Amino acid sequence: MQRSVVAIALLFVVMLVSACGDNYIGTRVEPQSESSLKFPVELTDARIEAGKSVYVDNCAACHGPVNGPVVLGSATVHGDAGHTWHHPDRLLHQWILDKPPLATVMPAFRGDLTGEQVMQVLAYIKSHWLPEIQARQNEGSVQYEAQVVEFGAE
Numbered sequence: 492m493q494r495s496v497v498a499i500a501l502l503f504v505v506m507l508v509s510a511c512g513d514n515y516i517g518t519r520v521e522p523q524s525e526s527s528l529k530f531p532v533e534l535t536d537a538r539i540e541a542g543k544s545v546y547v548d549n550c551a552a553c554h555g556p557v558n559g560p561v562v563l564g565s566a567t568v569h570g571d572a573g574h575t576w577h578h579p580d581r582l583l584h585q586w587i588l589d590k591p592p593l594a595t596v597m598p599a600f601r602g603d604l605t606g607e608q609v610m611q612v613l614a615y616i617k618s619h620w621l622p623e624i625q626a627r628q629n630e631g632s633v634q635y636e637a638q639v640v641e642f643g644a645e
């Protein structure tokens with residue numbers, strides 16, 4: 492009787508330690524929980540504000556201000572006049588982390604920016620779009636998410 496109580500207590504301690512361990516590792520690798528990465532990107536004032544400095548520090552040197560003009564000739568305009576809004580949020584997020592397909596100049600930001608910082612920079616870019624463009628791109632992002640649910644990401 493005494494033994495099984497000790498055994499159960501021991502098991503409990505082991506479970507507790509391993510649960511903490513998982514949490515600890517998770518916290519170290521990715522400070523923002525992945526559950527904050529919900530698409531379409533939700534535009535909040537805090538995100539837009541934080542995204543402004545992410546953009547100025549990491550993107551503007553090539554892309555210029557969101558509505559242009561670009562600084563580097565081959566860089567794209569992210570405002571209404573460009574094509575960025577033709578793509579769903581999940582893809583834009585992935586491209587910023589791992590480079591767009593066929594990109595030769597655009598760097599990958601994985602390791603430099605967290606997933607949430609990319610959400611912030613997208614929120615900042617999106618906040619510059621006209622309301623009707625925001626609505627159309629949002630609709631496309633919602634449809635893309637439905638496909639991800641049906642067929643899986645990528």
Ligand code: HEC
Pocket residue numbers: 545546549550551552553554563565566567568569573574575576578583586587591593594595596597598600612
């Ligand atoms: C060194 C210059 C450079 C920097 C810095 C840079 N880009 Fe780019 N980006 C480019 C170029 C050039 C392209 C076109 C593809 C190519 O030739 O690599 C591009 C393409 C893109 C595209 C795909 C095309 C589009 O508009 O949909 C996105 C999205 C994008 N960049 C976002 C960003 C964001 C956000 C940042 C900052 C976090 C950033 N880029 C930083 C040069 C840059």
